[in-house]
Amino acid sequence: MTNAVDVRGVSKAFNRGRPDEVRALVDVDLAIEPGEFVSMIGPSGCGKSTALRLMANLLEPTSGDVHVNGKPARKARLDQDYGMAFQQAGLFDWRNVTKNVELPLELKGWDRSRRRERALEMLHLVKLDEFAEHMPWQLSGGMQQRVAIARALAAHPPLLLMDEPFGALDEMTREHMQAELLRICGETSTTVVFVTHSIPEAVYLSTRVVVMSPRPGRITDVIDVDLGPRRDVDTREDPAFFKKITEVREALRGMERASSSEAAGPPQPAGMEDR
């Protein structure tokens, strides 16, 4: 089976050979299988966005290889093998909601009726049917982010790359969006790489959490999360959930990971972890 993402021996330096050279990533290896939901977490400046942009071929690595869908990243980009979403929804103000979702299809050369049909299908998926003709500025932040997800998935790419997509949302909306994202990606069997700096968000969403450290940016830990199917509130209040949160936090602090002893410690409310 070809990997959804294959990052091998990748380093990325900005401003090479200049006094302000930054080693954003050093020797990163990461293989992601189809169907996985992988979060990348780490302090600000540890190279999460850089890693995601390398997968998206918005940046070229200084050394090493990036493959997406079994193809070199550049080829995968040209084939629109992935969709992307950012912290800013990045909707186009001069296009209504449907036309925003249609944009990637337009650039693929789809005809008008096929585009529209798919866009409406996507809006149904993100539960925004009634807002098809609205303009972006008429929507709340969470709704805008849902349009951005619909747009990223419009061409049915096998891979979704997300850079802190819920970072600007309030905690309630954010938890709701997390549950929605899992549902949508489950229904469309999309592989996801998700950048965040919220520990509960990473644990709730992921099958694997990749922990990174800065200066230079490296992967320091990869933590499997086997919480089974997520059930919004039930999962968030499950002791196993808190245990994973503790594990990720300790990995982030570079502490010795809690050994096999079952001492989970007092449960932490989920919201506390957030920034």
Next chain:
Amino acid sequence: MNRSPRALAAMVVAPVAFGIAFVALWEAAVKVLDLQPYFLPPPSAIWREFQANAALIWEATKVSGSNALVGLVIGTVLGVALAFVLSRFRVLNELVTPLAVALNAVPIFVLVALFNNMFSVTSEVPRRLMVTLVVNFIVLVNVAKGLTQVDRTHVELMRSYAASEVAVLRKVRVPNAVPYLFIALKIAAPAAVITAFVSEYFGGSQNGLGSRIVGNIAISKNATAWGYVLGACLLGLAFYLAAVLAERAATPGRPQSAE
């Protein structure tokens, strides 16, 4: 949904009320202080002169107005075209934009004196050229900004869609520049009128609003001169309103740019 009827009414009522109060105060001040007509005529006298000379004022307005309009249209087209060229070449843009901004800050309409030397005495070309120049700079600077200052997320999205440069231009840069064009027009339209009649102060045929104002002051017909000033104000207002209406027609429902 951007402006309720009530807000709109408030927007119209307040300035109108202020205008009426101002005119009433003016009229009263002239009466009470017994100001001489050569110093400041009362609004009632100006209004009488305006009505008595309506036909002449209208003729002069047509001359200045068409100069302003021709310059506005050509200057806008030229400004948009140049903005496309400049935004294509970053170095050129970084070189020309500060220059255009600087030129905008100096009263370049004095150049019309030089243009007058190049053409026959009765030619309207120097004035139209002057308006074109002024409008061109305003439009150029703003539209170039709209074409280049594009949301970074939009650029990355378009790259992720493997979009060509032409597609980025058509689907992102041009629509992004549209509000900037209307901001430019709202500045350029009244500026075109001002430039058109100030240009008339520097010689040439004596048929426009600017020359008539000067001419009437010269023969001490102050109230008549003020009548022409009123005509000039109405012309400038008409140009500005046309720009605002054009913006509304072109971008319905969208939040309007700051006025």
